[in-house]
Amino acid sequence: MTTDIETDVFEEHRPVLLGVAYRMLGRVADAEDVVQEAWLRWSGADRSAVREPRAYLVRVTTRLAIDRLRQIKARGETYVGPWLPEPYVTDFGDAVPDTAERAVLADSVSFAVLVVLESLSPLERAVFVLREAFGYPFADIAAMLDRGEAAVRQLAGRARKHVDERRPRYEVDPAQRRDLTERFLAAAADGDIEGLMALLAPDVRLVGDSGGKAKAPVRVMESADKVGRFVIGAARKGLSDVSFRFVEVNGGPALLVLSGDKPDSVFQLDVLDGRIQAVYVIRNPDKLRSLATA
Secondary structure (H helix, E strand, C coil), X not given: CCCHHHHHHHHHHHHHHHHHHHHHHCCHHHHHHHHHXXXXXXXXXXXXXXXXXXXXXXXXHHHHHHHHHHHHHHHCCCCCCCCCCCCCECCCHHHCCCHHHHHHHHHHCCHXXXXXXXXXXXHHHHHHHHHHHCCCCHHHHHHHHCCCHHHHHXXXXXXXXXXXXXXXXXXXXXXXXXXHHHHHHHHHHHCCHHHHHHHEEEEEEEEEECCCCCCCXXXXXXXXXXXXXXXXXXXXXXXXXXXXXXXEECCXXXXXXXXXXXXXXXXXXXXXXXXXXXXXXXXXXXXXXXXXXX
């Protein structure tokens, strides 16, 4: 039987467990399922033998996430168009007061990094998440994964090299990203192509994720001219009863577009040297459900 104390212990660590599971899977619903399964394991465990509940729960969650990720990869599902992670509401608030630590957490959950993590093996991804996002020592990660420490170091080195080689450079300053997002929205709403072009880097990329369930580019768009004209054209077509709301997802400000009270899309920008380097647009309705109450 689970007592109120054990329930409180689990709830205390739930945000960390969800953070681990989401970074492993890139899918909110799957992450929540994994955390629920971790709760079932916790409630049925001999907790008198657990000296460090957080370490125990992170180990269980990580292993469950590895299993879930292997199942997803084994199914070999074909996704229509570019894939982006499901938007994950993040609000570090006073829980993470240190600026450097906030930057690390924001980076580890960003769209740019999570897209790259999709190409890692489940074990590489687990090691990367535990080491880079949560700062676990190699010895602790080795114990969690039942691997030797030397093997874990090799996995970490491969994963780190892979991510560094493939992820684009960007800045995580939320104030700058919010400012450019507001200017981006204003230029698009006014049909100001010149104003919009001034915000875009020459080699800007637009990645649209619809999963074939809404209108969005089926390929990544590149160049300021193509991206600028697409955004202006989409804004001109408009939506009925449209409204906008700023939310924090994946470690940074994002623009939630609503049609009526229903989420229609999420826009988020990557910024470098004061220019927009990437525009992420998520329109897959399955990935917007968790934002209905954001």
